Amino acid sequence: MGIYFVDFENVNSNGLVGISKIDLNENDKLVLFYSENAKSLTIDVHKELEKIKAKKEYIKVKVGTANALDFQLASYLGASVGKDNTKRFFIISKDLGFDAVCDFWKSRNVIIKRIDSINSIDRNKEDVVKCLEKTLSEKDALKVYKIVTTFKTKQGIHNNLVKTFPSKDNKKASEIYNAIKNLIDDKK
Numbered sequence: 001m002g003i004y005f006v007d008f009e010n011v012n013s014n015g016l017v018g019i020s021k022i023d024l025n026e027n028d029k030l031v032l033f034y035s036e037n038a039k040s041l042t043i044d045v046h047k048e049l050e051k052i053k054a055k056k057e058y059i060k061v062k063v064g065t066a067n068a069l070d071f072q073l074a075s076y077l078g079a080s081v082g083k084d085n086t087k088r089f090f091i092i093s094k095d096l097g098f099d100a101v102c103d104f105w106k107s108r109n110v111i112i113k114r115i116d117s118i119n120s121i122d123r124n125k126e127d128v129v130k131c132l133e134k135t136l137s138e139k140d141a142l143k144v145y146k147i148v149t150t151f152k153t154k155q156g157i158h159n160n161l162v163k164t165f166p167s168k169d170n171k172k173a174s175e176i177y178n179a180i181k182n183l184i185d186d187k188k
Helices: 043-051 068-082 098-106 126-134 138-150 154-164 168-183
Strands: 002-007 028-034 055-060 088-092 112-115
Touching: 002 068, 028 068, 028 088, 055 068, 055 088, 068 088, 068 098, 088 098, 126 138, 138 154, 138 168
Parallel strands: 002 028, 002 088, 028 055, 088 112
Antiparallel strands: none
């Protein structure tokens, strides 16, 4: 169960690409903060938003002062933490200023992650291990998990699999890549 706070002025539609693939359910909530400066979704992202089961809330913020959206998002986040601090909280923004908000709450034992885009959310370790249970030991599957969560492109993942699991004609890396392919199809 998580709440995802989107700084739409900062990430626009690109920050939501892949949202239909992260398995949000009816217990999750997407809170999209937008303004007159950023109020248009691409058709593709709109289609993805229609597919997700999470509750959606769209908040049009008043702008006119510096960081107006950021302050409103941080206030809403604080109110949400006050209601239930056991949920997973994410701020979707490239604005590093939100790292101070994450650090503030971390010192109070509430974990909030700032991520650049929705497809930056950590992959589920169990999914990776399960895909590879017939191919690798759990220890090696966890190496693959680290590669999947570290590299942002399919090419980067493949190149690092080749380095980590060398074999003649790169067969081992290709076998691993094919096993996890459906888990990384949202990457470039």
